[in-house]
Amino acid sequence: MDGVQRLAAAWHARVMADEVVSHAFSHGYDPAHTERLAAYWAEAWGGPTAYTDRYGDESSVVRMHSGNGEHEEMDRRAIACFDQALADVGLDGDEPLRQVLHDYFAWATTTTMARYHESADDVPDGLSIPRWSWDGLNGS
Numbered sequence: 001m002d003g004v005q006r007l008a009a010a011w012h013a014r015v016m017a018d019e020v021v022s023h024a025f026s027h028g029y030d031p032a033h034t035e036r037l038a039a040y041w042a043e044a045w046g047g048p049t050a051y052t053d054r055y056g057d058e059s060s061v062v063r064m065h066s067g068n069g070e071h072e073e074m075d076r077r078a079i080a081c082f083d084q085a086l087a088d089v090g091l092d093g094d095e096p097l098r099q100v101l102h103d104y105f106a107w108a109t110t111t112t113m114a115r116y117h118e119s120a121d122d123v124p125d126g127l128s129i130p131r132w133s134w135d136g137l138n139g140s
Contacts, residue, residue, distance in 0.1 A: 001042060003089070008038035010088040014081035021077045024068075043129050044104065051129065058112070058127035066116035066123055075109045082106075096134075104132040 012034050015021040030036060039051040040061060082105045086092050091101065112130060116122040131138055 001038065001047070004042045004045075004047075005034065005038040006089045007085055007091070008034045008041065010085035011082050012037065014085050014088070015078060018077055018081055020074050021081060024074065040129065044108070044132050046131060046133060058129045059123050059125050061129070062112060062116060062127060063120040063123045065113040066120040068117065070114070070117050075114060078109055079106050082109075100132075100134055103136065107132075107137065 016025065036051065036055055039054065043049055043051045079102075083092075083102055086098055086101060092098050108130075
């Protein structure tokens with residue numbers, strides 16, 4: 001969990017320094033954002049259900065990212081920040097691990113988090129956090 005928290009902190013620092021991606025945080029954010037993000041990623045990667053137990057389900061996460069219109073440039077830059085954060089915490093030397101984490105983040109950013117760009121009201125209740133493994137989504 002410490003490693004996931006370091007990655008979340010490195011990504012957050014990168015996005016806050018990016019003139020495009022930081023706009024997503026311009027109206028403020030939860031002071032525990034990094035901790036919450038780490039818990040979410042850990043659960044998505046097959047770890048403990050700390051995010052769901054403490055903060056909510058996938059529907060709540062997707063709603064936070066919905067209703068802001070399409071933002072492909074922001075998504076592309078957020079993914080680049082993630083790749084840089086992997087290097088910042090020393091995970092770029094393990095190519096299989098770097099690739100699976102990149103693939104997850106790119107998928108989540110451009111798929112689940114971007115699906116309801118028109119309105120957060122479109123997000124259905126009861127979504128569960130998608131699980132990602134070495135083989136991709138739900139091990140498929």
